[in-house]
Amino acid sequence: MKKRIVFFEAVGGTDKGEDGHRRDTMPMVNALSTHGWTGEVIQLSDEILRDENESKKIYEFVRDNADGYVSRVNPGNIKEEKLYFEMLRKLCDDGLVGMPHPDAMIGYGAKDALTKLADTELVPDDTYAYYDIATFKSTFPKSLAKGERVLKQNRGSTGEGIWRVRLENAGDYGKFDSLALDTKIICTEAKDNHSEERKLGEFMDFCEQYIVGDNGMLVDMTFLPRIKEGEIRILMLYKTPVYVVHKKPAEGGDAFSATLFSGAKYRYDEPKEWENLIGWFLERLPEIRTKLGNYDLPLIWTADFILDTDENGKDKYVLGEINCSCVGFTSPAEFMAKIAVMVGENIVNIVSEKKA
Known part of the structure; x- marks a missing residue:
């Protein structure tokens, strides 16, 4: 085993720090070094992906020098997503560990994941x-x-x-x-x-x-009108919940959005404060994985829930969305270092298990 991981990023975009990287990328690279592993960042652009010679060089370098990759390309930062996914798919076919596999990104991250779960307790x-x-x-x-x-x-x-x-x-x-x-x-x-x-x-x-x-x-x-009470987001590292974000929409009118841009208020909680939701959700991970293509769970992903009321008048949770293409963990700032360490441990464990 080479003990080397490549982190793919997109050139430019509003998600970069002064060093040109996503603010959560280098902490993950540094976390790998504590395990004796090497992390390397390769930045891609539409021009590189369209250039057959350049894209081939990158593909061959990663194929020959790395055990796996971590995709940190924000949706929308690369228009040539099809070419990017083709490269990732070839690397997975060559035996590299994809975190995540491009088809898992599609299966989990596309909005129609909800329809594939519509015959479960998770989705109406x-x-x-x-x-x-x-x-x-x-x-x-x-x-x-x-x-x-x-x-x-x-x-x-x-x-x-x-x-x-x-x-x-x-x-x-x-x-x-x-x-x-x-x-x-x-x-x-x-x-x-x-x-x-x-x-x-x-x-x-x-x-x-x-x-x-x-x-x-x-x-x-x-x-679901109870969105007014707040959307509940679980940040997952592979199979482990890290924290829960309670996102309360702005007050008044027709407001229902849980985005910061729309004025929503965020609160960050430990998983133990949402024990019932977390336990119920983790029990359903095998079913979610099967329904969404049977790919391995993403490395860093989120599941968003909205409160509803069942026929007995009791609270129940409805899955509103899954995100996994490029979930960031820069907020809150005090969590980032701890999460990066956990990500490094997960990467080493996942790749070591797959390569054993």
């Missing part, structure tokens, strides 16, 4: 994914007729393209099997909690942009 069974415009336009008027919904695009971040959609006249829910195109609706985007009054047909035309293109899709799920 009326959760849909639209991969073509025709299906979206024929099905969404039916789902909205039953109650308030949330539409989530597959691309984007910080709440962009995530819409809370409700009827202007709430008394019309349940009256129709399907809504007319001129039905008046109110749409609130999670990015900044701004609301717009629109007609259903016009809004669906607007949403076509989220479906077209590579990996385009829309996920349609029921709106």
